[in-house]
Amino acid sequence: MADPQVTTRVLRRLLASGLLTRAERLLARSRPADLAPILGDLQPDEVRTVVDVLYRQHRAAPTLAELPPELLPQIFDALGDQRLSQILARLEIDDMLEMVERLPEERRAPVIAGLPDEKAGELRKAELYPADSAGRAMTTRFVALEQTTTAQQAIDRIRAAGDDTDAILYLYVVDEKGGLSGVVPIRRLVSAPPDRMLGDLMIREPVSIRADADQEEAAQAVTRYNLLAIPVVDDESRMLGVITVDDVIEVINEEATEDIYYMAGLHEEDRVFSPALQSVRRRLPWMLLNLCALFVAAWVIGRFEQTLEQLVALAFFMPVVAGMGGNSGIQSLTVITRGIALGEIEFSSGLRLVAKELAVALAIGTVAGAAAAGLATLWQGSALLGGVLFVAMLVTVAVAGMLGAAVPLMLKALRQDPALGSGVIVTTLTDVVGLVTFLGIGTLLIDRLS
Amino acid sequence: MADPQVTTRVLRRLLASGLLTRAERLLARSRPADLAPILGDLQPDEVRTVVDVLYRQHRAAPTLAELPPELLPQIFDALGDQRLSQILARLEIDDMLEMVERLPEERRAPVIAGLPDEKAGELRKAELYPADSAGRAMTTRFVALEQTTTAQQAIDRIRAAGDDTDAILYLYVVDEKGGLSGVVPIRRLVSAPPDRMLGDLMIREPVSIRADADQEEAAQAVTRYNLLAIPVVDDESRMLGVITVDDVIEVINEEATEDIYYMAGLHEEDRVFSPALQSVRRRLPWMLLNLCALFVAAWVIGRFEQTLEQLVALAFFMPVVAGMGGNSGIQSLTVITRGIALGEIEFSSGLRLVAKELAVALAIGTVAGAAAAGLATLWQGSALLGGVLFVAMLVTVAVAGMLGAAVPLMLKALRQDPALGSGVIVTTLTDVVGLVTFLGIGTLLIDRLS
Structure with missing residues (x-):
């Protein structure tokens, strides 16, 4: 892949000098995924020119589909409604839906009005599926045939599909009611005798996913069973569409970003190249929530004035107790939320997991607490202070480890996203437990400590 | 997919009653990915029986390949060297390599000795590639043909490959020196005239990856260009192997887990079902490192006794300043490390990113600092104390935001994994900056504050 920054410079110079033919050739040589970031670096009039060229090369739609979402607004601004309609019409329905959702409110109606009726109808149908569902992530381009179709007839049907051949990975075999009864990997057709029937070639009981299921489930099934595409069906197992593996990878990356982001209280669209003001607006609520949580800790300390x-x-060691508790909680939390995200946890084993994390935290709390007690005794010359620190740290690290496992499992049982919110809950509770234990024991023993 | 816990119970009952034929039928109906967790719940003698059955069904190798790594030791323990050699011999080379690496040291030699010579040779070759490289992740099963081969000849070659047809996604077209000159998606063969030459069907200048490149680069290329497989080549672009999209998904999941784990100082194999003692041993070093970092903070506070x-x-507000700084740092850190992981960041734009994160943090520090100052003034009845808190928080949040962006970018420039270690560095520095600023200003103004 060529260096995008070099390509951008060259492209701009060609456009500025009016060398459109050479610019066209440069664009023709670049892959859609490489063109996307370049588009983000151009001025509006350059974007317009480049998109015109790409549209003529039949590559504007795939290029826009590859753009990171945070770059879309500036591209939309540069393009007229008509051009946008033309490009959208060439997108797969799932990509079209994503673009339309990112259009400014006031432009949606005119852009959709410019779509061919059939596409607009498909779009309306797709919009009925819930957000992040398999129904929204699927494309509706697939080939469904009957069991009695022969391999040769199937090949003829694929030929008739023309341009799209490259995108077809499986044939779907359906019964008379449209119900999915098997799949035939296209590559099986290659070596099949021409008169063999699909019913004999197909893989029976194929893995499929309901249209209203979460797209994450589709991604997990594709990952688990090493599929190239998964059929999406309605509640009577009739074929509705297909989610291909490239979309699954996108889902996996999105979900991983979401999980990592939620741990830090970030909005999933707060990306490296998002405008600063947007980042501020998106991060502030979380920071203010944390401020409140931290004032709870401050208030607890105040009780021990x-x-x-x-x-x-005693104040020297407050961050040690709270910090170690916090780390212990985050470690358990991370192991559990990641396990949930990868589908490794059945809820029934929840108690066992909490018990394990508690046991681990108890062991770590004992060792780290002893180390801390030793350091504190040496520094402050008081073994009793060391003892207080040891007990407080053991309790805090253990409670934090248990909470780190229990909170996400409970959130999951309540059908909440375990990655979102677990962090603040766990660290706030941990801070309070840590400070109350440490300062509480300190208060009880204050006459012998001071 | 059936409930694995039900299947396990039924299977164990069948085995205990000696109803082996029914057990065989149950196993034959289950997919390898579903069998893997079941295997983990069985006793050693049950594992032996089930693996024997699976081996006869030609499904022991794919099932073992689907096992989560933390379950492998107990399965290895249950199986003899000979059976293990037989199973390994049926694995793709990348899976074989992974298994061999997880074998206990003393069993490697006898198990490898049991492999067919050809497989053992391939294994030795694969072991020469660096850890996590494309060369280790590739399979060596691929079909390479010449430009002048016709579509029909190619189909005949695929037929001759027999069983493996399902795994073939592309044909690779090579020149007389073995250099990769193009790829033909198998599905293109389906609709091609039988006498068309591969040279006319192939996609030219295909994306490929060097064997010594990091497997993450291969994953990024497959994701970026929506491929089903990427050819792996040597430094003279000769075909060596292929990484398929299912392996890419595994790499993506692994790398995401690693990134999430590193933020929390976790070892990547510390998973939900790892034995507790192992988790303790893996988490302790990080916790003790953090303990040292927290004692630095304690020592700083001690300076202000x-x-x-x-x-x-003043002690009440220490956790507020340090905590808000910590959160700000983690947010910047997360945005930047995720951007690096997804390949969205070219290093040249590093300064711009640091500047943006600093600007965002300044804005957030101003708002959150003002809110904190207001709360503190109300609580303690001292506007001056509120003012000190405001300044300290603004400085700390801003510095933390900047460090959160700068530290991972610097680690990346130094060719270190930016996800590993950034967290401790940023939070420790932030704690020190926050405490020194807050308590420092407090000391300067102490006569007017108290």
Whole structure:
């Protein structure tokens, strides 16, 4: 792949000098995925020219489909409604849907009005599926045939499909009611005798997914069974569409980003190249929520003002207790939420997992607590202070480990996204437990400590 | 997919009652990916029986390939060297390599000795590639033909490959020196006239990857260009092997797990079902490292003992300043490391990204700092204390945001994994900056504060 920054420079120079034919040749040589970031670096009038060229080369639609979502607004702004309609009409329905959703409200109606009736109808149908469902992620281009169709007849049908041949990976075999009864990998056709019937070639009981299922389930099934595409069916197992593996990879990357982002309280569209103001608006609510949580911790410390006045050294160790608790909680939390995301956890084994994380945290709390107690004793010359730190840390690290496992499992049982929110809940509870334990024991023993 | 827990129960009952034929039928009906977790729940003698059955059904190898790595040791323990050699011999080379690496040291030699010479030779060759390289992730089963081969001849070659037809997705077209000159998607053969030459059917200048490149690069290329497989070549672009999209999905999931795990200081094999003792051993070093980092913070606070003695209320707000700084740092860090992982960042734009994250953090620090100052003023009745909190929080949140962006970019420039270690570095620096700023300003103004 060529360096996009070089290509951008060359392209702009060609456009500025009016060398359109050479610009066209440069564009023709580039792959859609490589053109996408270049498009993001151009001025509006350059975008218009380049998209015109790409449209004539029948590559505007695939290029736009490859654009990172955060770059779409500036491209939309540069293009007229008519051109946008023309490009959308050439997209797969799932990509079309994604683009339409990102169009500014006021442009949706005119752009959709410019679509061919058939495409507009498909779009309306796709919009009925819930967000992030398999129905929204599927394309409706697939070849469905009957069991009695021969291999040769199937090949003729594929030939008739023309241009799209490259996108077809399986033939779907349906019964008289349209119900999915098997799949034939296209490559099986290659070596099949021409008169063999699809019913004899097909893989029976194929893995499929309901249109209203979460797209993440589709991704998990494709991953689990090493598929190239998964058929999407209605509740009577009639074929509705297909999700291909390239879309599955996109889903997997999206979901991984979401999981990583949620741990840090980030909005999934707050990306490296998002405008700064948007990032500020998206991060502020989470930061203010955290501020409240931290003021709870501050208030807890405030309750122990007298104790701290008698022995200010206790304040030195507050971040140690809270910090170690926080880390323990985050570790358990991460193991569990990742396990949930990868579909490794059946809810029934939840208690066993919580018990394991608690056991691990108890062991770690004992060792780390002893180390901390030793350091504190050496520094402050008080074995009793070391003892208080040991007990507080053991309790906090253990509770945090247990909460880190239990909170996401409970959120999952309540059908909430376990990655979202678990972090604040766990760390806030951990802070409170840690501070109350440490300062509480300190208060009980304050006369012997100071 | 059937409920694995039900299947396990039924299977165990059948085995216990000696109803082997019915057990065989149950196993024959299950997919390898569904059998894998069941295998993990069986006793050693049951594992032996089931693996024997699966081996006769030619499905032991694919089932083992689907096992999560943390379950492998117990399966290996249940099986003899000879049976293991037989199963390994039926695996793709990349899966074989992975299994051999997970064998206990003392069993490797006897198991490898049991492999057919050809397989053992391939294994030795594959072991020469660096860890996590494309060369290790590739399979060596592919069909390479010449430009002048006709579609019909190619189909005959595929037929001759027999069983493996399903795994073939592309034909690779090579020149007389073995150099890769194009690829033909198998499905193109279906609709091609029998006498058409591959040279006319092939896609020229196909995307390929060097064997010594990181497997993550292969995954990024497959994702970027929506491929089903990517050819792996040597430095003279001769075909060596192929990485298929199912392996790419595995790499993507692994890398995402790694990134999420590294943020929490977890070892990538510390999974939900890992034994507790292993988890303890793997998490302890990180926790002890964090303990040291937190003692640095404790020591910093200790430097301000006198200040705190004069105004213990300052201690209430230490976690607020450090916590908000920590969150700001983690947010920037997450956006940048995720951008790096998805290949969205060219290093040249690093400064721009740091500047953006700094700007975002400044804005957030201003708003959150003002909110914190307001709360603190109301609570403690001192606007001056509120002012100190405001300044300290603004500085800390801003510095943290900048560090969160700069540290992973620097680690990347130094060719270190940016996800590993960035977290501790950023939060430790942030804690120190936050505490020094807050307590430092507090010390300067202590006479007017208390």
